[in-house]
Each structure stands twice: as structure tokens, then as C-alpha cells.
Amino acid sequence: MSDIHIRRQHGKTPTEARASAEHMASELKDEFDLDYAWDGDVMRFERSGVSGELAVDKQEVTLDIHLGFLLFALKPSIEREVHKFFDENFPA
Template identity: 75%
Template sequence: MSDIIIRRQHGKSLAEARASAEHMASELNEEFDLSYHWDGDVMRFKRPGVAGDLSVDDQQVALNIRLGFLLFALKPTIEREIHRFFDENFPS
């Protein structure tokens, strides 16, 4: 297993941050068939070979992803794509 951990400060309200996270998850669902659900302010998601959570609060967004063995080789590509999604949805 390989982990990707990303933390980013944002200048949004909690509601705005959650809406941005929802938008990001919706795009990921369409593009990668990623299923997700909210548990309070934590979004839990999964698909074969990937599982994780995205938590939002009034100051930061935190992403934790666990990649399965078969996706380990794609970790740099996946990480770049995640940063792109963060740049679009949670600009610094």
C-alpha cells in the first residue's frame, strides 16, 4: 500500500469549502468512477485499488489516500492530478 497525504489551507467558509470538495468529488466520480459519501465534514471515497478521505474545516482541507499495490506505480501521476484538482477547487 502507498499513501498520499495532502493538506492545504483555504480562505473559504466551511460551507464554501465543503461545496468545493463536493464539486471536486463529483468531477472525480465522473472521470474515475469514484464513489463517495459524507460522514459529517469528512468525505469518504473508494473504488477498486483506492480508498481515502477528505476532511474540511474552516481553515484547511486534508486528503488521505491509500493506493493499492496495482496503482503504486501510478502514484506520481495520481498525485499530480490531485494537486491539479486542488489548485482548481482550493486555490492558495
């Protein structure tokens, strides 16, 4: 398996940060057919070949993605796309 790990300060209130995370998850669901559900401040998501979680706290947002074997070759393009979503939803 191949992993992607992103951690970023968000500079938002917890409510704003969660709303941004929800917006990002909704976009990813539409674009990549990801299923997701919240468990407290942690959103878990999955689809065939991909699983992970997005955790939101008072200061930062952390994303961990686990790519299955078949998506390993696509890791660079997936990582670029995820950074793009982070830049749009959690600008530095």
C-alpha cells in the first residue's frame, strides 16, 4: 500500500474548519465517488482501492490516505489533486 499524509494549519474556527472539510468531502464524493461519514471530528472515507480519514481540530486539519496496490502508480497525480483541494478549502 502507498500512503499520502497531509497536515495543515487552518486558521479557522472549528465550525468553519469542519464546514470546509465537508465541502471538500462533497466535491471529492462527486468527482471520485467516495463514500464518507463523520465520527466526531474525524471523517472516514473509502471507495474501491482507497481509504482514509480527515481529522479536524482547533488548529489543524490532517489527512491520511491509503492507496491500494492498483492505485499506487497514480499516487503522484492523486497527491497533486488532493493538494489542490486543500489549497482551495484550507488556504495556507
